[in-house]
Amino acid sequence: MIFKVYYQEDANEVAVRENTKSMFVEGESQVEVRKKLKELKINIEYIQKVEGAYLEYEKINEDYKVLEI
Known part of the structure; x- marks a missing residue:
């Protein structure tokens, strides 16, 4: 399954919509995706x-690519 992850680049940063980025990650569940991104x-x-x-x-979007972890 493919998951879209919305995130801030700094772990200590308060979530601000204008600074939110996204990435696509393959995984079996949200828990597995969180484990992959922990580092x-x-x-x-x-x-x-x-x-x-x-x-x-x-997939049509030119920025679409699945993060390989």
């Missing part, structure tokens, strides 16, 4: 499962 020292705001039409829409 990155980022502030994870939200993890969303991406599938169906939403996934197809995201």
